[in-house]
Amino acid sequence: MSVSASDGEDDQRILTIKEKIRVVLDFPKPGIMFQDITTLLLDPVAFKNTIDLFVERYKDRNIAVVAGPVFLCISLLISNSVSARIEARGFIFGPPIALAIGAKFVPLRKPKKLPGEVISEEYVLEYGSDCLEMQVGAVEQRERALVVDDLVATGGTLCAAVNLLERAGAEVVVCACVIEVPDLKGHERLKGKPLHILVEAH
Amino acid sequence: MQTYTHKNTYLQQQEKMFAAENGLKGDPRLQAISESIRVIPDFPKPGIMFQDITTLMLNHEVFKHTVDIFVERYRDMDISVVAGVEARGFMFGPPIALAIGAKFVPLRKPRKLPGEVISESYVLEYGTDCLEMHVGAVQPGERALIIDDLVATGGTLFAAISLLERAGAEVAECACVIGLPEVKIWLVYLKDTRKMSKLLLDFDYEEPI
Numbered sequence: 001m002s003v004s005a006s007d008g009e010d011d012q013r014i015l016t017i018k019e020k021i022r023v024v025l026d027f028p029k030p031g032i033m034f035q036d037i038t039t040l041l042l043d044p045v046a047f048k049n050t051i052d053l054f055v056e057r058y059k060d061r062n063i064a065v066v067a068g069p070v071f072l073c074i075s076l077l078i079s080n081s082v083s084a085r086i087e088a089r090g091f092i093f094g095p096p097i098a099l100a101i102g103a104k105f106v107p108l109r110k111p112k113k114l115p116g117e118v119i120s121e122e123y124v125l126e127y128g129s130d131c132l133e134m135q136v137g138a139v140e141q142r143e144r145a146l147v148v149d150d151l152v153a154t155g156g157t158l159c160a161a162v163n164l165l166e167r168a169g170a171e172v173v174v175c176a177c178v179i180e181v182p183d184l185k186g187h188e189r190l191k192g193k194p195l196h197i198l199v200e201a202h
Numbered sequence: 203m204q205t206y207t208h209k210n211t212y213l214q215q216q217e218k219m220f221a222a223e224n225g226l227k228g229d230p231r232l233q234a235i236s237e238s239i240r241v242i243p244d245f246p247k248p249g250i251m252f253q254d255i256t257t258l259m260l261n262h263e264v265f266k267h268t269v270d271i272f273v274e275r276y277r278d279m280d281i282s283v284v285a286g287v288e289a290r291g292f293m294f295g296p297p298i299a300l301a302i303g304a305k306f307v308p309l310r311k312p313r314k315l316p317g318e319v320i321s322e323s324y325v326l327e328y329g330t331d332c333l334e335m336h337v338g339a340v341q342p343g344e345r346a347l348i349i350d351d352l353v354a355t356g357g358t359l360f361a362a363i364s365l366l367e368r369a370g371a372e373v374a375e376c377a378c379v380i381g382l383p384e385v386k387i388w389l390v391y392l393k394d395t396r397k398m399s400k401l402l403l404d405f406d407y408e409e410p411i
Contacts, residue, residue, distance in 0.1 A: 022317070024316035024317050027316040027317070028313070028316070034316045036316050036317065038307075038308060038315065038336060038339070041296070041299075041305060041306040041307070041308070042305045042306075042307070042339060043305065044299070044300070044303050044304060044305055047296075047299070047300060047305075047306065048300055051300060089292075091289065091292045091293060092292050092296050092306070092308070093296075095259065095265075095293050095294075095296060095297055096296050096297045096300055098259075098262070098265070099262070099265060099266055099269060099297050102262055103262060104259060104260045104261065104262050104265075105259040105260075105265065105293070106256075106259070106260070107256060107259070107293070112246070113289075114256065115242040115245040115246070115252045115254050115256075116240070116242050116245075116254065135256060138256070138260060
């Protein structure tokens with residue numbers, strides 16, 4: 001199940017975050033309401049609040065690895081009739097969190113973007129499949145890991161990320177996203193891993 | 203992103219300022235940063251020695267040093283915008299932006315940014331590529347810092363500078379972790395962006411593969 005930050009002090013910061021997320025209609029396809037986080041990044045206070053909320057939660061949990069899916073296409077099903085590919089931006093939130101909590105940052109990317117030896121995880125989309133890769137040797141056995149992404153929808157990306165980390169022997173402690181699309185129940189695809197989100201999609 | 207050739211094409215030496223010449227000579231952090239960068243031969247194509255910064259990010263202390271060095275340089279330069287070039291510029295840009303209290307603006311390949319954008323084309327060996335920025339991301343008069351992981355021919359940075367200037371911003375500096383052609387020359391600061399632009403126009407450089 002997904003857990004939202006609900007502490008009173010946090011509420012104010014969450015409000016600043018939610019109002020900074022811009023909804024762009026009909027992007028990348030008609031019928032899609034795209035949750036645009038770039039407007040959040042334009043506000044240094046709101047961006048810092050976002051990072052702080054995650055850091056405060058994870059800094060004392062002995063996390064050695066922060067993994068972020070990068071520019072991955074996920075399929076978003078709206079009203080059972082329209083699907084679209086949306087890209088994820090775990091790259092932007094992952095590194096600041098990693099730096100603040102003393103963890104390494106591991107990018108998870110589309111095929112052929114990472115140099116050197118990689119392991120791959122394929123996962124199913126509405127039409128066809130996609131693939132996420134991680135470099136061999138990036139994580140070590142029993143390292144505790146946090147997966148960060150900007151948005152969770154169907155949970156396919158996060159599930160693939162969890163699988164990659166576990167295959168490399170890491171222990172995925174929690175998944176964290178700025179935005180959740182609640183109707184898509186992405187948290188059910190995380191193999192029981194806790195999902196922490198800040199706001200729900202507009 | 204890396205759009206470079208393995209051959210020795212580069213901006214004239216005097217146009218680049220390396221951290222070592224910029225008062226950081228002997229800084230023990232530079233050595234550690236350099237050593238943390240892994241070189242992968244023949245990636246993404248034969249003949250290219252790929253500068254892999256993922257190993258830098260696996261070392262928390264070194265990653266922190268890298269960001270710290272940039273932050274130390276830029277925090278008192280009145281910079282309100284950090285623009286990061288997709289994709290590896292996104293790893294260094296946000297932490298720097300957060301530390302100096304600036305906004306972060308992603309510069310992306312076509313059709314990835316939703317809403318209204320401005321585009322800037324730049325030349326590759328065969329054909330062209332394109333960088334985009336959101337309309338309204340920067341305001342006229344803002345001072346900007348451009349971040350990428352690596353600079354080779356400078357074509358990408360040139361396009362990035364154009365985007366920011368078209369939006370009315372003043373580009374204070376471009377900063378990269380790595381400068382080619384000398385392998386692992388680190389923390390390159392490109393000053394005098396007007397001169398750099400002119401140099402690229404006059405310079406008969408080898409187009410990236």
